[in-house]
Amino acid sequence: MSANANTTTLWRPTGPVELDLVRALDRRAWPPRLPDQPIFYPVLNEDYAIRIARDWNVKHSGAGFVTRFEVDTAFLARYPVRQVGGETILELWVPAQELDEFNAHIVGRIEVVHEFR
Incomplete structure (x- = not known):
């Protein structure tokens, strides 16, 4: 769910x-x-992000965080949704060379919504 109809x-x-x-x-x-x-791969649902942060990031770096952020929906249309596992394992794949442009379409701030240690 988005805070704004024009963002995802x-x-x-x-x-x-x-x-x-x-x-x-x-x-x-x-x-x-x-x-x-x-x-760069942001994910499309919070549960999937939680599982990665809790089960992978903590194991590999001692802490895992889930961040949430909004991006201009029209801009995101260029990136097809990738199903990389089960039905809810959904990601966008942003080529590294496009990250500056992706960042320019972030609306607001990136916020931490969960922390695992």
């Missing part, structure tokens, strides 16, 4: 390093991808 709510499970970078960007953008990260 997305979630992103993240670890502490990426979250620190988001905070350094005033919670308005995602940091550039690392060389071994060709895709």
Whole structure:
């Protein structure tokens, strides 16, 4: 569900390093991808983001966070929804070289909605 008819709510499970970078960007953008990260993938539902943050990020970095943010819906139409598992395992795949443009279409701030340790 979105707070605005013109935006889509997305979630992103993240670890502490990426979250620190988001905070350094005033919670308005995602940091550039690392060389071994060709895709930025926000997810389309909170439950899936929770599972990744809790079950993967905590195991690999000691903490996991679920972030929520809004993106201009018309802009997102260029990215097909990818079903990468079960019926609710849905992601958008944003090529790393398009992340600056993606960030320019974020509406408001990226907020942390869950934290796991």
